[in-house]
Amino acid sequence: MKTLLLAGAAALLPLATLAQSAGDDPLKVGFIYVGPVGDGGWTYEHDQGRLALEEALGDGVETTFVESVPEGADAERVIQQMALTGHDLIFTTSFGFMDATANVAEQFPDVTFEHATGYKRADNVGTYSARFYEGRAVIGHIAGHMTETGKIGYIASYPIPEVIRGINAAYLAASEVNPDVEFSVVWLYTWFDPAQEADAARALIEQGVDVIMQHTDSTAPMTAAEEAGIVAFGQASDMAAAGPTAQLTAIIDDWAPYYIRRAEEVRDGTWTSEDTWEGIAEGMVELAPFSDRIPEEVRASAQALADGIAAGEVHPFTGPIARQDGTPWLAEGETADDETLAGMNFYVEGIEGDIPD
Structure with missing residues (x-):
């Protein structure tokens, strides 16, 4: 090798x-x-x-x-x-x-x-x-319980469906347990820029945010949260080393099984073109250990949510849900299909601000 x-x-x-x-x-x-x-x-x-x-x-x-x-x-x-x-x-x-x-x-x-x-x-x-949005529903649930100011900051990369549905999933879960919660979304138009990500985190903290979420790739927001004494969630990987007291948990992307399987298929001549979208159930989306800062009952309810999603008993996008302008989107008990989620280009009701072009 x-x-x-x-x-x-x-x-x-x-x-x-x-x-x-x-x-x-x-x-x-x-x-x-x-x-x-x-x-x-x-x-x-x-x-x-x-x-x-x-x-x-x-x-x-x-x-x-x-x-x-x-x-x-x-x-x-x-x-x-x-x-x-x-x-x-x-x-x-x-x-x-x-x-x-x-x-x-x-x-x-x-x-x-x-x-x-x-x-x-x-x-x-x-x-x-x-299905990153499944993990974001779990961290949104935790964030809604943990915020004391009611203000949650979200550092976003690009306004593509993957990022937008993550914001929506986190907000819906947070607002379910804390109806007064507010999301402040900052768009950076970059995946990786530690200086810009840190500046965005500090600006949100100055505005009263006490929970930081991110869909950018560096540990800079976690470090900023650690320095400010607030809490945050890791993105794509366990970021506890950058925020040993700040990190409540993290969404971890485990690509290894997929890479191994697809490489073996190419080697064996069995590979075919597919569209794969896996989540908590398949192990492609994992959660880092829950911090002891999370109350025991919240850890239990967050784990129950993750388990329900994995079992197919809970869907993060289950109606009634309206679009940002108040028009109905999902009726009571209705769940969003994959085609809709794959092209999501709107905020749900309750999130303020515009999605940039």
Whole structure:
């Protein structure tokens, strides 16, 4: 097994350097990351999945990665270079890589591609994501109980359905246990910018927020919460190291089983293009241990909520729910279907502010 680490788009190595040794060739699997592997969040967990793949397949796999790849034209060049250097399977792990992945896949029909959180598939392109909104319902439930000011801050990345439905799921769960709760959403238009994320957290704290949620990738908001003596939730990974007293729990993305399964299918010739969307039940979404700062009865009710979601007995989007403008969306007892959730582009009633274009 040979692991080659590519430090960035500018550090791509020539074909000769990447050549496989003689004999039985291992499956060559590449990963394209939007952030650094040390971000402590989103990219870190994808890289943990890559390492688990190496451990599972041993000498039968060779993995490479390129980190901190900007979404856009740079991504297309990096993905194309990876396809040119003999990779059999390429995972592109950010929504903004979607068009680049589709374009390169069309040029390389014999290479298999997997795109995270997107929706454009082809014969050689599969898509996959996690039902993060299930975890956000659980942390919203906890936040609604834990806030003393009634003000919860939410640091958001881009106004795409994945992020919007997470905000909605968290708000619905929080407002169910605390009808007076207020959400303040700050849009950053970046996945990873520790300085900007920290500034956003501090600004929210100055406004009276005493609970921080985030859908950005660094641990900076958690650190800001720790410094201010308030509470927060980790995003994509357990961020307790950055906020040992601040973190109440974290949503953890476990990509390892998926990466192993899909790589084995490519190796065995059984891979087909699929759209995979898994959540708490399948283990793709996990929750970090609950902090002792959470009252015992709230820990119990949060765990019951997570268990109910896993069992299919509870759906985070169950009516009656109205849109932000008050128009009905889901009737009493009605649940949102996947197609609606996949394209969610509106706030639910009770959240103030506009979703930017």
